[in-house]
Amino acid sequence: MSDLQTTARDVIERAKKDGATAADVLIREDDSFSVTVRMGEVETLKQAISRSLMLRVFVGKRTAASHTSDLTPSVLQGLVDETVEMARLTSEDDSAGLSEHAVYRNGFPDLQLIDPSWEAVTPAERIDFAMRSEAAALSADKSITNSEGASFDYARTQVALANTLGFNGSYQASSAGLYCVPIAQSSEGMQRDHWMSAARHRNRMESPEDIGRKAAQRALRRLGARKIPTAEVPIVFDPLTARSLLGHLFEAISGSAIYRRSSFLIDQIGQKVAAENITVVDDALMPAGLGSSPFDDEGVPTRVTPIIEDGVLRNYLHTAYTARKLGSQPTGNGSRTAAGAVTIGPTNFYLKPGKYMPDEIIRSIKRGLYVVELIGFGVNTVTGDYSRGAVGIWVENGEFVHPVQEVTIAGNLREMFDNIEMVGSDLTFLGSIAAPTLKIGKMVISGE
Amino acid sequence: MELNKSIFFQRYNLTIADIETYLSEALSRGGDYTDLYFEYRINHSIVLEEQIIKSATKSLSLGVGVRVISGEKTGYAYSDDLNRENVIKAARTAAFIANASSQGGKIGVPAPLDQERNLYPIHVFPAELEIAQKIALLQEADRAARVFDSRIKQVQASYADETKHVLIVTSEGNAVWDLQPLVRLNVMCIAEEGGRRQSGYQGGGGRQGLDIFAGDLDPKAIARESARQAILQLGAVDAPAGPMEVVLGPGWPGILLHEAIGHGLEADFNRKKTSAFAGLVGQKVASELCTVVDDGTIPFRRGSLNMDDEGNPTHQTVLIEKGILRGYLQDRLSSKLMKLPLTGNGRRQSYDHIPIPRMTNTFMMAGDSAPEDIIKSVKKGLYAVQFGGGQVDITSGKFVFSASEAYLIDDGHITAPVKGATLIGDGPTVLRRVTAVGSDLKLDHGIGICGKDGQTIPVGVGLPTIKIREITVGGTEK
Numbered sequence: 001m002s003d004l005q006t007t008a009r010d011v012i013e014r015a016k017k018d019g020a021t022a023a024d025v026l027i028r029e030d031d032s033f034s035v036t037v038r039m040g041e042v043e044t045l046k047q048a049i050s051r052s053l054m055l056r057v058f059v060g061k062r063t064a065a066s067h068t069s070d071l072t073p074s075v076l077q078g079l080v081d082e083t084v085e086m087a088r089l090t091s092e093d094d095s096a097g098l099s100e101h102a103v104y105r106n107g108f109p110d111l112q113l114i115d116p117s118w119e120a121v122t123p124a125e126r127i128d129f130a131m132r133s134e135a136a137a138l139s140a141d142k143s144i145t146n147s148e149g150a151s152f153d154y155a156r157t158q159v160a161l162a163n164t165l166g167f168n169g170s171y172q173a174s175s176a177g178l179y180c181v182p183i184a185q186s187s188e189g190m191q192r193d194h195w196m197s198a199a200r201h202r203n204r205m206e207s208p209e210d211i212g213r214k215a216a217q218r219a220l221r222r223l224g225a226r227k228i229p230t231a232e233v234p235i236v237f238d239p240l241t242a243r244s245l246l247g248h249l250f251e252a253i254s255g256s257a258i259y260r261r262s263s264f265l266i267d268q269i270g271q272k273v274a275a276e277n278i279t280v281v282d283d284a285l286m287p288a289g290l291g292s293s294p295f296d297d298e299g300v301p302t303r304v305t306p307i308i309e310d311g312v313l314r315n316y317l318h319t320a321y322t323a324r325k326l327g328s329q330p331t332g333n334g335s336r337t338a339a340g341a342v343t344i345g346p347t348n349f350y351l352k353p354g355k356y357m358p359d360e361i362i363r364s365i366k367r368g369l370y371v372v373e374l375i376g377f378g379v380n381t382v383t384g385d386y387s388r389g390a391v392g393i394w395v396e397n398g399e400f401v402h403p404v405q406e407v408t409i410a411g412n413l414r415e416m417f418d419n420i421e422m423v424g425s426d427l428t429f430l431g432s433i434a435a436p437t438l439k440i441g442k443m444v445i446s447g448e
Numbered sequence: 449m450e451l452n453k454s455i456f457f458q459r460y461n462l463t464i465a466d467i468e469t470y471l472s473e474a475l476s477r478g479g480d481y482t483d484l485y486f487e488y489r490i491n492h493s494i495v496l497e498e499q500i501i502k503s504a505t506k507s508l509s510l511g512v513g514v515r516v517i518s519g520e521k522t523g524y525a526y527s528d529d530l531n532r533e534n535v536i537k538a539a540r541t542a543a544f545i546a547n548a549s550s551q552g553g554k555i556g557v558p559a560p561l562d563q564e565r566n567l568y569p570i571h572v573f574p575a576e577l578e579i580a581q582k583i584a585l586l587q588e589a590d591r592a593a594r595v596f597d598s599r600i601k602q603v604q605a606s607y608a609d610e611t612k613h614v615l616i617v618t619s620e621g622n623a624v625w626d627l628q629p630l631v632r633l634n635v636m637c638i639a640e641e642g643g644r645r646q647s648g649y650q651g652g653g654g655r656q657g658l659d660i661f662a663g664d665l666d667p668k669a670i671a672r673e674s675a676r677q678a679i680l681q682l683g684a685v686d687a688p689a690g691p692m693e694v695v696l697g698p699g700w701p702g703i704l705l706h707e708a709i710g711h712g713l714e715a716d717f718n719r720k721k722t723s724a725f726a727g728l729v730g731q732k733v734a735s736e737l738c739t740v741v742d743d744g745t746i747p748f749r750r751g752s753l754n755m756d757d758e759g760n761p762t763h764q765t766v767l768i769e770k771g772i773l774r775g776y777l778q779d780r781l782s783s784k785l786m787k788l789p790l791t792g793n794g795r796r797q798s799y800d801h802i803p804i805p806r807m808t809n810t811f812m813m814a815g816d817s818a819p820e821d822i823i824k825s826v827k828k829g830l831y832a833v834q835f836g837g838g839q840v841d842i843t844s845g846k847f848v849f850s851a852s853e854a855y856l857i858d859d860g861h862i863t864a865p866v867k868g869a870t871l872i873g874d875g876p877t878v879l880r881r882v883t884a885v886g887s888d889l890k891l892d893h894g895i896g897i898c899g900k901d902g903q904t905i906p907v908g909v910g911l912p913t914i915k916i917r918e919i920t921v922g923g924t925e926k
Contacts, residue, residue: 038720041520041521043520043522044521044524044802045521045522045523045524045544045545046523046524046525046802047524047525047541047544048526048541049528050511050526050528050800063503064503064504064505064506065504066506067505067506067507068509069509069510070508070509070510070529079506082506083506086504086505086506086579087504089501089504089579089580090494090500090502090503090504091500091501091502092500146720146721146722148720148722148843183722183843189844189845190722190724191843192841192844222844225844227920230689230690230926260604260638261601261602261640261645262602262645339491339505339506339507340505340507341503341505373841375839375840375841375846375847376837376838376839376849376850376870376872377836377837377838377850378848378850378869378922380868382646382647383645385867385868387850387868387869387870387922387924388848388870389839389846389847389848389870389872389922391844405844405846406872406873406874407872407920408689408848408869408870408872408920408922409922410687410869410870410922410923444689444924444926446921446922446923447691447920448920
């Protein structure tokens with residue numbers, strides 16, 4: 001048993017002694033490194049080992065939660081006592097409690113979450129990843145005149161979870177990210193863009209030079225961007241921006257939004273909610289996936305949950321709590337908030353790739369916008385109303401014409417998912433939520 | 449404010465000798481500057497939903513961040529406890545950035561600065577009060593929202609307080625500590641009618657005791673405002689698409705300033721020349737009706753601080769004076785490198801983050817126009833009074849902010865409410881298009897959260913009623 005597991009066990013015992021009828025505790029330890037370089041010099045270097053403990057207790061049907069970064073035994077004891085006391089002051093809630101599925105079992109799958117080869121990479125080499133990436137961006141074109149820098153992050157994480165049902169498990173994971181943000185300049189002004197790669201395994205990372213060059217190309221193609229007239233046209237989302245649409249879908253199908261009736265997808269299981277070419281899954285078991293884990297943050301075994309199959313909504317995602325509220329089963333999507341409570345999080349939540357190459361999708365557009373960046377928060381998951389700032393490239397007769405900025409695109413998520421006419425073959429994982437290129441039949445661009 | 453009165457000396461047995469050791473270790477490889485940021489933070493929260501108290505949480509955070517600066521380079525490391533060995537290890541890790549030969553030597557801790565000013569003099573910290581008192585606030589809010597209209601079907605009310613102890617010691621002779629309270633109440637309502645659902649949201653708070661929840665911030669007032677917005681939205685029509693004249697109401701719509709110019713004037717972006725505002729000091733960037741300040745010294749405000757997170761006193765900084773760009777928001781690093789005065793804007797989320805230039809409370813000074821005259825002067829336009837979030841690309845200067853409550857203006861009259869829509873503009877041009885500034889400056893209710901480089905911090909904004917000649921409204925109605 002690791003140190004973390006021993007601490008977790010002690011906390012559970014203390015909670016029981018204080019009168020908790022059930023409890024679970026999650027401890028995370030992150031050994032993290034990050035470096036930012038800018039214009040060929042190291043700008044910041046950060047390194048630390050940090051721990052945090054998240055406790056949830058139940059006294060009958062009442063619950064409270066706590067978090068601490070200070071794991072000194074006397075502090076922990078005091079916090080456990082206080083958490084149990086707080087629980088007694090909350091209301092009885094019939095749906096509160098641990099999941100009966102949160103039982104430890106031997107043979108949790110090996111999801112290849114850790115790549116030991118990272119440990120052999122020296123700090124100097126890690127700094128060099130960022131240096132090489134930025135250098136490739138800066139030398140890509142004479143119009144790349146400045147940089148917000150390139151950064152490399154690496155973390156090794158250990159997670160331990162224990163509960164009063166006897167669960168006492170742990171797992172380790174590694175993850176790394178390399179991110180590059182060059183700035184291109186022309187007489188009309190500056191444009192920045194970025195490219196990145198993120199993975200648990202070293203051999204799944206794109207090379208620093210490729211990341212730098214792609215980032216530079218993305219910034220260069222935005223030079224000379226201008227506003228366009230207001231119009232209703234087809235919109236193509238690149239994998240980066242399509243990914244944000246999946247993020248909104250995730251919000252809308254999470255069990256907490258459903259029982260609160262704050263989603264445009266309530267009461268829709270078995271209904272057609274998207275075009276027939278759309279299949280979305282939440283797959284916690286993807287080997288080496290950035291969102292993969294053997295069990296969730298409340299000890300429920302993880303799994304593959306179909307969300308949308310051929311356009312039909314199949315499942316919402318649940319914690320133990322939302323599953324009980326809605327008469328369903330937990331889906332292994334429990335995720336701890338910073339304060340120790342349990343909320344819903346995605347595992348590997350993605351839209352399955354389709355058959356079209358991205359350039360085939362562009363060629364199908366007579367007049368439309370290829371969107372490469374979205375900004376702002378104008379998305380209402382209660383109604384599905386959608387309005388965000390966009391940067392993109394204007395397409396005419398299947399060809400890129402000129403870059404576009406200072407416009408918004410607007411519609412309604414329900415109609416947007418219904419109107420997905422083409423799905424690209426280029427599914428790209430840059431995090432736990434992912435999508436390929438998507439073409440939506442029409443949306444309103446607001447510009448001049 | 450003697451150092452030994454801080455919690456780190458009293459409860460955690462920190463000594464002057466410890467601090468001297470940490471500072472020397474941090475500079476052992478020859479850095480130019482180092483600082484230690486000790487933080488002990490307690491957060492409480494309570495959530496009411498479906499008319500019951502669903503959960504209560506408590507969070508404890510303790511740690512010390514060690515920063516070493518060598519030229520333009522920053523080394524940073526932190527420890528999750530005040531254990532001597534761990535802090536020394538962090539200091540040595542942070543020191544790694546400096547590659548000059550070791551200078552060693554002892555660093556003395558100076559006498560603390562005299563800090564008479566207290567912008568949050570409160571008698572009883574919310575954290576010290578019984579949970580029952582806080583639960584009562586939520587129950588009041590819940591009842592008020594439900595009584596407001598029978599179409600209100602869901603009410604989620606949440607309470608949060610924070611108590612943050614900070615001690616900062618620098619190798620340049622500053623040694624200061626602060627005790628920073630923060631409290632907040634939010635109410636979210638869902639209204640339903642005939643299969644249509646809409647949400648409303650309102651909150652309030654500041655660096656004050658629970659007595660802040662009175663008047664406009666009475667839990668009942670907050671709840672009624674949240675419910676009113678949800679009900680109003682049930683009857684909203686599609687928002688227009690295209691450029692139009694826009695009137696912004698007073699208070700929270702000041703998020704315009706935060707996005708359009710505030711971020712673009714943060715010194716780090718200007719030192720690196722990545723901001724669309726780089727090199728424009730002394731030039732006209734706004735109509736002469738506009739004077740914009742960032743002020744971290746307003747008592748009890750959410751964005752205010754006695755000192756920033758580098759131990760420097762906060763200021764009122766004039767960003768734009770009658771249309772002319774006057775200055776930037778500085779942290780220590782940028783101020784040194786740009787050879788410009790400090791403004792007390794070096795802020796960080798917590799001990800595990802590096803301080804960077806950030807806003808405090810950013811607002812526009814009041815003008816002369818009567819707000820009702822401003823609305824009357826618009827033939828066809830949009831009147832936006834409530835907003836969700838905003839975002840800016842500081843390099844291209846393009847920014848957005850999303851209206852959650854807005855109305856059409858027709859021939860000088862406010863008419864139909866419209867659905868939420870994002871407004872998009874260009875930072876360096878939008879303030880040149882301000883054609884009227886009202887006399888009704890209001891600060892927001894104390895709910896702002898700002899994100900930058902993965903760090904979130906509390907901020908404030910404010911605005912009088914203003915008129916913008918043209919900005920693009922991102923609705924669907926062409």
